[in-house]
Amino acid sequence: MSGHMEVAAAELLWARSIDDHRLKYTTMLSDGNAKAFTAAQKLELYPMAKEECVNHVAKRLGSSLRNLVTNCSKRNIQLRGRGTGRLTKETMDQLQTYYDRAIRKSNTVEEKKAAIMATINHCY
Incomplete structure (x- = not known):
């Protein structure tokens, strides 16, 4: 529409x-x-x-990460990290999935913030 x-x-x-x-x-x-x-x-x-909508919120996170990688490569800016731990397509998909789960499973804003930060630390 x-x-x-x-x-x-x-x-x-x-x-x-x-x-x-x-x-x-x-x-x-x-x-x-x-x-x-x-x-x-x-x-x-x-x-x-x-x-x-939680689905759209998680989708926007994934889109933002992909745009970040694209924009950095266009400007010849290197994102930190090589080898294990770098921001690959798989890592971005994983972050998006974990973000979605953190939002869905937490009840309060504080719990959501803690769960989201835990996913970032886990993937880092």
């Missing part, structure tokens, strides 16, 4: 929720694209929260 269609759908659903159904959505599950959420908020119907 294109970005404009998502925005239009969000505006329609949120506006219709009160008028037609006397219903209030409290949370929007998002894929990281804030356009639909921003459009629904601009209607100023009622307060709502935005939550990120």
